[in-house]
Amino acid sequence: MLLWSVLLIGCAGEEEKPDRSTRTEILAACGDGAIDLTEQCDNGADNSDTAPDACRASCLLPACGDAVVDGGEGCDDGARRGGDGCDPGCQPESGAPEAEPNDDPAAASPVTDGAQVSGALPAGDTDCFVIAIPACGAIQAIQTSGCEYGLILDVYNPDGERVAAGATGETGCAALDPAEEPGARWLEAGDWTICAAALNHADVAGYTLEFSTPDPVAAGLPTTGKDLDSDNTPDSCDADIDQDGIDNVDDNCPEVSNGPATPAPALDAEGDIEDWLSNGPFTTGQSSGSCRPSADLFVGEDQPMVALPGDIASGNAWLIADIPGGLFDLLPFYGGVPAPREAYALTYLYSDAARTLTLSVGADDGVFAWWNGAMVLDISSCQGVNRDQFQAEVAVIAGWNTLLLKVYDQGGGWGLIARLLGADGAPVTDLQPSLHPDEIWTPDQSDQDGDGIGDACDR
16 A cells, blocks of 8 residues: 555656647847857847947958958958058058059059059959150059069050060069169150059959159169160260260260360270271272282372371371271271272371380281381281281381371271280380371361261261
């Protein structure tokens, strides 16, 4: 009886279980204050889409591009695109916003020296900017932000021709550097255009370009083009290309020094004579040898030789020949007539003291040489110009000495080289050359024949 009573009591005290079919489930939700698996944050009622640094109403952490300026951000317009004052990294852009449309050089946006421009390049877009360049100026563009995107910078001259380009460098930033790009320096005056585009036409969320127009002289930029006087300024930008003290516009011989700044003639470091008067060509003389100069006295070499620039002999003027390097190539002067032909070269040499030296000549082909009116060389062989091939001992007087050469050409090359050697065979470099028989002479603006071309350039 006792056991049965206990069992009855246990059954009578058991609670009734709830009906699971009617139970309501409580699900996790953003804003409940608990961070669930799909949430980055959840501050419950403090979630906000307007408060800086707050957990957003979507339970996401604050981030650049959510249109709220959070800590570490200087701006946030929600766009994450450049060209609107706020760059894709939510920092204020340093450049002025670009102005569309500017997709080709004809529609380029104007910029000034030192300007910074910020923009974006949707896939396939191009942004062009035009800047005024002074005569003989340069153009430079440097990408200062958005360097994670590869850019190409193309340069167009005022005529719309593409003449230079800059590209992404080791830093990732694109640059058009006039020190590296010849087409961006020593420019003509006018409006020049730089167009920026993305490699492979990719989308560029934002970039900033800085433009400048450096002075090539002040910047020490390399010379582009011909530079006659080697002053690191191309002739196209040089007011005095021969550095003779007379501007090109007033110089009757702008490519050969003949002004107040013209230095006196001098022998080169090898003793070579670089300053000559020349006369020719003559084609009527007959040679007794295969390459021997003729016996015809076209310039009166049987008399004391006195000739000045512009003087006439046998119908030809004595011309000035300034020959850097010592090798006098006669073809540019007289090669317009066919061989056989011959021409003269004359110079005056001052010595401080009397001495005996060796006249050393190379000639193509045969050559006569007169020293102070006396013939000292009579060469009839045919050959090219070989320095020091023909030599003769000469008596040098104290004062002015005269050297006259007559060079015959059978065909092909035609020229000469001459110097004087000491007893030890070393070149003599202390003689003073001149194109005047009794004074140091420098070319000037004289024009003996009145043709408007200075004697120093008359050919």
